[in-house]
Amino acid sequence: MANKKNKVKFNIRNVHYALLTKSDDGEVTYGTPVPMPGAVSISLDPNGEPSVFYADGYAYYTINNNQGYEGDLELALVPESFRTDVLKESLDANNVLVEDATVETGKFALLFEFDGDINKIRHVLYNCTAARPTIESATKEDEIEVKTETLSITASPLDGGYVKARTSDSTSAAAYDGWYKTVYLPKAVSDASGQSDSTKVSSAKNSSKEVVS
Template sequence: MANKKNKVKFNICNVHYAPITVAEEGTVSFGTPVPMPGAVSISMDPTGEPESFYADGIEYYVINNNQGYDGDLELAMIPESFRTDILKEEQDANKVLVENANSETGSFALLFEFDGDIRKIRHVLYNCSASRPTIESKTNEEDKEVQTETLTIKARPMADGYVKAKTGDSTTETVYNNWYKSVYLPAASTAEQQSAKSTKSVS
């Protein structure tokens, strides 16, 4: 990509979710991202503050305590696919969605983007869970008012520590254009690759 930098960001759009599957041996895999149209807003606050360890009368060490993010995703309506794939509502023989207290909700990656003055900024939160949405609406008055639905989301670190990723000013065209085809996983930096090759050649 050209090295032009965004100065501002605005708007949320292109929200997707990708179901997570965990194999018996613990291997995590992501499904193909599924669109969630009708995004209104997202607000995710960091959780887990650094903790200080004191010794010799000083702040001797700062303990990293990144526990991910908590927040809300507001949509015009939650898609049925998300209700069945993630919230585990069951569709009966009459195509009615049924909520069962014995069902456990699933985990997913959440993908979305913000508009920028130069290009869109694309994000992924790797390990998310969502609570059941509130049931609410109200009567029409003089004007009709759209009633939105909100998912409360917890994004937690994966076993390897990764929490989220987002595109930057120099992200390659291939990665940027394929963002919603599959969940992006971090690649080793050039320095790390060279170090790995060097270590391999020495051994």
């Protein structure tokens, strides 16, 4: 990707989700990203305030408390695949979607991008859950008003600490172009001595096979 800097961002698009599974030994695996067409808006607020430790009469130490993000993803309609894969609604013998209160919803990575004046800015949130959307509509009047559906999203840190990633002005073409093929996982960066820290990187991986719910 050319090293040119965006001046502005606008318009959410290209929303995808990728199912997250966690093995007994704690290894995280992602399925193939699935498109979620009809994105209208997204608004995610940081979750977790820093804690300040006071000593000697002043703020002696500030403790980071990054608990991820919380907010809303608004769509024209929540795709049926997301309802079955993540919200765990099931299709009966007549292909009717059934919601079951005894079934636990799934976790997923959320991928999306914003348009920019130069390049699109691509994001991934690694460990998300979603609440059921509100059931809402209204009678048709002189003009038809489209009713959207909103998912309440909670994006928490993975066990290793990673919360999200986004493309930069100098992201490699391979990483940028492959953003929606597999969930991007951080690559270890070598220090001046040539050593690299891959502890967090090894805790999660992509699966070449789509995860089946």
